Amino acid sequence: MSENTLTKVPDIAAVESGLVSAGYIPNRQIATALFLALRLQKPILVEGPAGVGKTELAKAAAQFLDLPLIRMQCYEGLDESKALYEWKYGKQLLYTQILKDKLGESFKDAEDLGAAMKKLNSVSDIFYSFDFLEPRPLLRALQLNQGAVLLVDEIDKADEEFEAFLLEILSDYQVTIPEIGTVEAIVPPVVLLTSNNTRDLGDAMKRRCLHLHIGYPEQKLEERIIDSRVPGVNEVLRKQLVSFVQQLRTIDLRKLPSVSETIDWARALLLLHANELDVETVQTTLNVLLKFEGDMQTGHKRAGELTYKAVREGTPAVQAAD
Amino acid sequence: MSATQNIAASGQMNEVILRLLRAARGNGVRVSVAEAIDAFNTAAVIGYDDRQALRDSLSLTIAKTAEEKALFEHCFDLYFRREAVARQPQQSADGETSPDGQGTPSQGGPAAAGGVGGGDGQGGSMGSGTGAGSALGKMLLSNDEVGLSAAMETAAEDVGVANISLFTQTNMYARRILDRMGMRALEEEIDRLRNSDNPEDAALAERLEAARAGLGQRTREFVERQLALFGAETRREIREGALRAAQLSSLDRRDFDRMHGLVREMAKRIASKYGRTRHRDRKGVLDIRRTLRRNMSFDAIPFRTVWKREKIDKPKVMAICDVSGSVAQVARFLLLFLYTLTDTMRDIRSFAFSADLIEVSDILAREDIEQSIVKIVEAVGFRSTNYGKSLEDFDALGMPDLDRKTTVIILGDARGNRNEARVDLMEKIFNRANRVIWLNPEHRASWGTGDSDMLRYLPFCHQASTCGTVAHLERIVHDMLRDST
Numbered sequence: 001m002s003e004n005t006l007t008k009v010p011d012i013a014a015v016e017s018g019l020v021s022a023g024y025i026p027n028r029q030i031a032t033a034l035f036l037a038l039r040l041q042k043p044i045l046v047e048g049p050a051g052v053g054k055t056e057l058a059k060a061a062a063q064f065l066d067l068p069l070i071r072m073q074c075y076e077g078l079d080e081s082k083a084l085y086e087w088k089y090g091k092q093l094l095y096t097q098i099l100k101d102k103l104g105e106s107f108k109d110a111e112d113l114g115a116a117m118k119k120l121n122s123v124s125d126i127f128y129s130f131d132f133l134e135p136r137p138l139l140r141a142l143q144l145n146q147g148a149v150l151l152v153d154e155i156d157k158a159d160e161e162f163e164a165f166l167l168e169i170l171s172d173y174q175v176t177i178p179e180i181g182t183v184e185a186i187v188p189p190v191v192l193l194t195s196n197n198t199r200d201l202g203d204a205m206k207r208r209c210l211h212l213h214i215g216y217p218e219q220k221l222e223e224r225i226i227d228s229r230v231p232g233v234n235e236v237l238r239k240q241l242v243s244f245v246q247q248l249r250t251i252d253l254r255k256l257p258s259v260s261e262t263i264d265w266a267r268a269l270l271l272l273h274a275n276e277l278d279v280e281t282v283q284t285t286l287n288v289l290l291k292f293e294g295d296m297q298t299g300h301k302r303a304g305e306l307t308y309k310a311v312r313e314g315t316p317a318v319q320a321a322d
Numbered sequence: 323m324s325a326t327q328n329i330a331a332s333g334q335m336n337e338v339i340l341r342l343l344r345a346a347r348g349n350g351v352r353v354s355v356a357e358a359i360d361a362f363n364t365a366a367v368i369g370y371d372d373r374q375a376l377r378d379s380l381s382l383t384i385a386k387t388a389e390e391k392a393l394f395e396h397c398f399d400l401y402f403r404r405e406a407v408a409r410q411p412q413q414s415a416d417g418e419t420s421p422d423g424q425g426t427p428s429q430g431g432p433a434a435a436g437g438v439g440g441g442d443g444q445g446g447s448m449g450s451g452t453g454a455g456s457a458l459g460k461m462l463l464s465n466d467e468v469g470l471s472a473a474m475e476t477a478a479e480d481v482g483v484a485n486i487s488l489f490t491q492t493n494m495y496a497r498r499i500l501d502r503m504g505m506r507a508l509e510e511e512i513d514r515l516r517n518s519d520n521p522e523d524a525a526l527a528e529r530l531e532a533a534r535a536g537l538g539q540r541t542r543e544f545v546e547r548q549l550a551l552f553g554a555e556t557r558r559e560i561r562e563g564a565l566r567a568a569q570l571s572s573l574d575r576r577d578f579d580r581m582h583g584l585v586r587e588m589a590k591r592i593a594s595k596y597g598r599t600r601h602r603d604r605k606g607v608l609d610i611r612r613t614l615r616r617n618m619s620f621d622a623i624p625f626r627t628v629w630k631r632e633k634i635d636k637p638k639v640m641a642i643c644d645v646s647g648s649v650a651q652v653a654r655f656l657l658l659f660l661y662t663l664t665d666t667m668r669d670i671r672s673f674a675f676s677a678d679l680i681e682v683s684d685i686l687a688r689e690d691i692e693q694s695i696v697k698i699v700e701a702v703g704f705r706s707t708n709y710g711k712s713l714e715d716f717d718a719l720g721m722p723d724l725d726r727k728t729t730v731i732i733l734g735d736a737r738g739n740r741n742e743a744r745v746d747l748m749e750k751i752f753n754r755a756n757r758v759i760w761l762n763p764e765h766r767a768s769w770g771t772g773d774s775d776m777l778r779y780l781p782f783c784h785q786a787s788t789c790g791t792v793a794h795l796e797r798i799v800h801d802m803l804r805d806s807t
Contacts, residue, residue, distance in 0.1 A: 012375060032368075032378040039367045040360070047388075089619040206386040207356055213388050 005065055005147060005190075009038055024053065024060030025224045033212040034061060043170050043191035045155075045201070045209035051258025052214045054194040055153060061190060062149035070144075070189070071151045072137040074158035080165060084175055086134040092127050128179040138169060139183065147187035155205075156195040163205055170208045217259060219246050225259060230266040240277040240314035241266055247306045248289065251298060257289040264288050277314075279307045339365055341484050342401050343384070345551045349397045351390045357383065373402065400551055456507040462533035470537070474544060477502035483545060487553045496542045508534060566793045581792065582691070585655055588796045589662035592803065601631040636668040637729045637756075637802060640720055642712075644734030645703045646676040650695075652763045652789060653733050658691050659795055663803075668727075671720060674698045677705040679715035709738035709775060713747040721750070729802055730755045733789070735764050736776035743775040745782070752782035759798065761789035 009015050015038075016031040026034075034057075037044045046054045062069035072083060110116040135143060141150040155163065169175055173185040193209065195201060217225060222242045226233060233241075245262045257265075265288045274281050282303045290299045339361055343353050353361075364383045368375050377398050385391040461469045481498040508530065515527035565581055612628040620626075641660055643653035653674070660670055674682045680702055685694045724730070730751055752758050760783040762769065762776060770777035780786055789795060 028374070029378050029382070032375060033382050036364060036367065036379050036382060040363055042360070045386075086619075093621070203386075207354060210382045211386045211391075212382060213391060 005067070006038065008065060009035060011035070018064035019057075019060050020228070022060040022063040023228055024056055025221060025228055026057075027217065027221055029212065030057065030214065033210055036210055037190060037192075040210075041173075041188055043193060043209045044212050045206065046192060046194045046212045046214060047197055048214035049216070049256065049258060050196055051260035052216060053259055054214060055151065057214075058149055058151035058192040058194075061192070065149065065190065067147055067149050067190070068144060069149045069151060070137050070141045071153060073153045074155050074162070076157060076159060078158050078162055080162075082136055083162070083165075084136050084138045085177060086136065087128075087179075088132045088134050092132050095127070095132075130180070133177075133180075139175060141189040141191075142169075142173065142175065142183060142185040144189075145186055148189040150189040150191045152191065152193040154196060155193045156198045156201060160202065163202055167204055167208065170205070216249055216256070219243065222246070222259065222262060226262060226266050229263050230270060232270050233266050234275060236314060237269060237274060237276055238266070240310045241269060243313045244277060244282070244306055244310035245289065247309060248299070251302065253290070253295045253298060254292045255290070255295060261289050277307050277311055279304050282307050335365065335370055336362065341552075342380075342398065344484065345401050346384065346394050346397045348552055349393050351385055351394045351397070353384055360384075397551070456504055456511050458504040458508045459511055459530055462508075462530065462537065473503050474499060474541065478544070478548070483548045484552050486545065486549050489546075489549060489553070492542060492545050492549060495548075496538070496545045499541050499545065500538065505534075567791055581655065582658065585658050585792055585795075586662055588792065589659055589799075592796070592800055593663055602634055605629055635727060638669045638725075638727050639667050639671070639729050639731065639802075640724065640755075641670065641672045641731045642679070642716060642720075642733065643672065643674050644676065644707060645674045645699055646705065646707045649733065649735055649763055650699060650703060652761070652795075654691070654695050655792060655795060656731070656733055656761070656789075657686060657695070659799055661686055661691065663799065671723070673716060673720060674702050675707075675712035675715065676702050677708045677711060678702060679712040679719065681719055706739050707734075707737060708741045709734070709736065710742040710744035710747075713744045713751075717747055717750070721754070724751065724754045726754070726756055728755050729757045729759065731759045731761065731798075731802075732783075733761045733763075735762055735774065736760075736769070736779055737773050738775050740773050743778055745775075745778050748779050748782045752784075757784045757802070758782065759784065759802065760786040761794075761798065762786065763790050764788065765790075 009018065012028075012031050012035045015035045016026055016028075019026045019031065019034070033044050036042070046057065048054055058071075059069060107116050107119060110119055133139075137150070141148045152166070155166075170191060173188040174182050176182045216222075219242055222245070223238055226238050226242060242262065245257050245265070249256045265285060268285050268288050269277075269281065272281060272285070283300060286296060286299050286303060290296050340358075343358050343361060347353050360383045361380055364379050365376065368379045370376060377395060380398065381391050381394050385394040458473075460466075461473070477499045478495075480502050481495060483495050483499065486492075486495055512527050512530050512534070515523040515530070518524070562580075562584060565584055607630040609628045609630045613624050613626070614622055616626050616628055617624050639660065641656065643649075643656065645653050657672060660667075660672070671681065671683050672686055673679050682694070682698050682701075685697050688694075689697065760776075760779065764774070764776075766788055768774065769780075776786075785801075787794070787798065789798065
């Protein structure tokens with residue numbers, strides 16, 4: 001971590017306000033995790049349901065630390081030639097062609113094969129140098145002068161072999177390229193890994209990381225998030241819609257609505273010029289929140305009751321404030 | 323000077339963290355040495371002043387799953403409550419002594435309600451006369467709760483109460499702590515006061531005696547708390563170790579829940595290993611399409627070869643369980659295992675029999691395991707076992723679906739009450755299935771004795787083993803998933 005980055009975060013509160021300034025409203029654990037990650041130079045493994053802001057956290061961190069964000073999306077079959085580096089074979093071939101004459105010329109005065117070999121040896125390393133190396137996200141993150149925020153997204157989708165391959169980077173911030181040697185990070189990047197828990201990650205991986213679990217936010221926090229993300233929504237509606245979503249999460253659904261769905265819904269309601277929740281609006285916009293047919297049916301059935309509760313809970317607080 | 327103090331203080335805090343980690347381990351959080359080091363670094367960065375921040379950050383460093391986080395945070399709260407106890411002793415002291423107060427108001431009254439003011443006054447007046455000589459006695463009489471708690475903590479540290487592992491050690495540790503706190507001197511003093519002629523002394527002895535009893539009780543409670551914190555690991559290890567090796571047929575009813583938990587845990591471990599579609603390279607068979615794609619950048623000259631891969635199929639399982647008598651217990655856990663592992667298998671069909679055989683897949687899929695076992699046993703259980711008839715029923719029900727990819731697990735003691743064994747049907751199963759595994763709760767030595775047909779069935783099993791404990795079950799399920807092709 002560069003000095004510059006560290007001076008930006010003297011304490012946890014600074015991380016919190018920094019993330020807020022980047023439009024990300026963190027809870028206490030999230031701010032603590034990022035603070036520790038910066039101080040201890042450890043990667044953060046972020047787990048939690050889809051849509052609670054795992055990827056957003058990395059983006060916000062990059063924005064407030066003023067570092068470039070390098071994102072690597074994992075998928076099955078991802079290997080080092082796509083994640084780390086690749087030789088520019090075409091360029092190598094082309095250069096050999098171009099240099100053919102030049103080489104012939106310089107070998108002309110070689111007395112025998114041994115001498116020619118010696119000469120060749122002195123130039124051959126050129127072809128396996130950084131000039132012919134195509135850096136992929138991981139290598140790029142290590143090579144940036146000011147450091148970077150490296151986001152390894154959905155690590156659980158990658159194969160176990162790739163997970164093992166990541167270990168060297170995560171613990172020592174270096175990678176080994178067989179033809180060149182070990183490349184160390186100029187400035188160790190801030191690493192965030194996200195996982196949706198489709199499979200258990202290895203213990204070795206977990207051991208190297210700080211483990212942050214982001215769950216669904218509480219009412220207050222979610223209101224703040226909506227306020228920051230969809231500023232046009234008035235306070236009454238905001239309280240009501242968040243309360244509705246919070247209640248929806250207590251029902252047995254196949255896929256619970258996440259923060260991202262709440263934000264989408266708030267935007268939808270804003271577009272419809274809704275000032276308060278009513279059953280009809282809820283019924284027509286419920287498809288923004290719920291993504292499965294079965295969930296929709298349950299949602300429609302209970303929409304009336306939940307809306308009533310949300311309106312009742314949302315409104316008196318405002319009156320009291322007035 | 324301040325530097326050395328700092329070092330001493332940090333040493334003490336390290337001790338605190340170490341013990342916290344041990345307590346966390348005891349409560350089921352896995353903490354490796356490297357994580358312990360991380361915990362120290364974390365504590366050094368965060369500091370100890372903000373307890374909430376410390377809790378959050380240690381939880382981030384140490385606990386690696388949501389469940390572990392809950393466990394750790396519970397443990398953290400439990401651990402640091404000890405310090406809170408030192409801060410609010412008045413309430414606990416009242417709570418403890420009030421029952422005494424009801425029984426013997428003359429003694430309990432002053433000891434409990436003496437409070438700080440009254441106690442101090444009396445202590446001062448007696449100082450001129452005989453008074454309480456021992457330090458412990460003074461603290462008790464003046465109701466110096468903070469001092470007492472501190473003394474108890476120090477004494478506990480000295481006797482190493484963090485090593486406590488079994489409840490039988492409670493009294494021993496309590497006694498040792500009391501000794502360290504100066505209980506001997508106090509007892510001697512009480513004796514001396516009792517024997518004295520001065521009536522004031524006798525009254526003082528009474529009060530000291532009452533306070534001593536209260537202190538004894540408190541110390542025991544203190545040690546019990548330590549046991550809850552530090553002893554959990556040993557207790558759980560012993561218990562689970564015993565359960566793993568326990569014969570399922572003689573399992574105590576109250577251990578069922580715990581055993582269920584254990585089986586689920588094992589199953590989860592196996593499931594995470596085999597849950598995904600697995601592939602195996604077929605070395606030697608070139609995958610031309612993918613090789614060309616991979617070598618585009620070499621002008622399609624195949625520098626890097628890609629071999630054809632074959633998918634390792636999830637096994638198709640048919641479980642045939644004897645649900646008569648003692649075998650039913652083992653069947654219950656085998657079924658629990660299989661149904662917890664549903665995701666790692668393509669298809670499970672289960673059959674239960676004693677005299678007749680029925681398919682029970684539906685019952686098991688719909689209801690929880692407790693309920694279904696009851697239902698299954700009601701339907702077919704506790705009748706005179708007939709293996710031949712049951713195999714005939716299986717021939718009709720399951721045989722059409724039995725193919726080269728199916729693993730058949732038969733669970734039973736092979737005691738068919740001298741009915742026709744129908745070994746021919748067993749041979750048919752053997753010829754059609756991928757694997758036939760026979761699990762027999764009886765020990766190998768008793769196979770074939772009496773009415774056991776085990777030795778006649780044995781040639782038609784790919785694998786036959788004794789299976790009486792969950793450890794056996796785990797091994798067998800593991801083997802089955804690994805070897806499946």
